[in-house]
């Protein structure tokens with residue numbers, strides 16, 4: 003096997019201050035409550051910065067600023083709003099190296115992914131929705147669709163800046179104003195985005211960023227002057243939010259967890275399928291709601307596929323997220339690492355067979371080796387629950403009907419993958435899968451023009467594409 007010399011990206015392209023305030027009404031301030039929390043680099047456990055924790059009074063101020071800004075922002079012609087969005091998209095491109103390094107430092111994801119996937123998609127979302135801002139009358143929602151008002155947006159830590167873009171870009175394009183709360187383990191890129199908004203001279207109050215933990219999020223979504231709630235995160239918190247919002251007249255979209263089936267038929271091109279399986283579960287350390295975490299393999303292909311998969315996994319480089327050779331970075335937090343470890347232990351106890359390639363994990367930081375479980379049955383917890391880590395559960399099937407039945411046997415329904423040479427089989431199977439996105443002979447492909455969202459416990463509403471506009475229009 004090749005030995006790779008270290009190829010670290012320079013950390014000096016980003017300047018991180020020792021502390022950050024809240025971004026309310028166009029400027030940063032320390033927060034009225036005075037509470038702060040620390041955000042750490044999960045690859046080293048080094049504290050990156052102290053960040054203000056927004057209390058009720060701060061959230062009130064942010065919502066009030068968004069409300070004041072709504073009148074003028076929503077009254078701007080779409081072409082004028084588009085100019086701001088185009089400007090934001092271009093500034094993100096110009097600052098993409100800095101933002102990619104920042105994202106890898108705060109999140110733990112490999113620089114190769116933040117640089118080549120997250121940041122290009124973030125810019126693409128702003129470009130895409132900038133293009134819609136002056137064409138809303140042609141989007142299929144009536145001749146003059148109106149914005150909802152103030153949108154409360156709560157996002158997770160797995161794709162901090164990309165989830166921000168998915169939420170902020172369509173909201174602004176349609177004339178809404180925003181109060182966004184990033185996750186407590188990854189607040190920094192949202193705060194840098196606030197600076198991008200200032201650079202773009204976005205009018206004060208159109209975008210407000212309040213940092214803090216779950217209680218800040220709970221207070222924000224329950225705020226009486228919020229018109230729309232958009233949430234991405236766990237199914238458990240999604241349920242709480244649905245309860246808090248019900249009966250209030252607020253519009254709600256929920257993008258929750260998943261346990262996607264990646265189905266490989268015996269006529270699939272093995273090498274491509276192996277790449278798709280690896281991408282499906284080890285991309286972003288498996289912290290992906292649509293990760294292909296359940297591999298369904300046609301029985302006759304099981305042995306050759308497992309041999310190829312193990313050979314490929316042995317070449318994955320786990321380690322320093324800032325090294326350009328790294329394939330698998332750090333687990334985002336100690337809490338998430340504990341959860342991955344616990345569920346993996348349960349997998350072994352319940353009788354599945356665990357395998358990981360030999361790999362040396364760094365001494366400090368939060369790490370988990372890429373892992374597969376074979377001999378998994380549908381009753382096993384590792385086949386039912388979202389692990390949200392680099393852990394693959396492998397099951398087998400004999401017939402297409404059995405594959406469909408097993409794929410759909412989950413409380414979730416966010417995504418699925420099908421690998422086969424036969425187009426008719428792909429279409430027939432895709433038709434029967436209860437999943438918001440079905441990829442064929444590929445996996446984890448994202449595009450701002452394509453809607454994304456779930457069935458059942460994966461949530462409701464769609465983000466992305468023309469469909470994504472609807473969630474922000476009256």
Ligand code: NAD
Nearest residue numbers: 157158184185215216219220235236239258259291388390
């Ligand atoms: P989470 O749902 O606890 O947190 C997501 C966001 O919601 C964070 O910003 C958090 O501060 C906020 N939040 C927490 N409690 C809240 C409340 N009561 N009201 C409003 N906002 C609240 O998710 P997590 O702790 O980051 O991860 C836990 C699990 O969630 C993971 O193991 C995984 O299963 C799932 N998850 C899914 C996605 C996804 O993209 N679908 C993303 C992250 C996590």
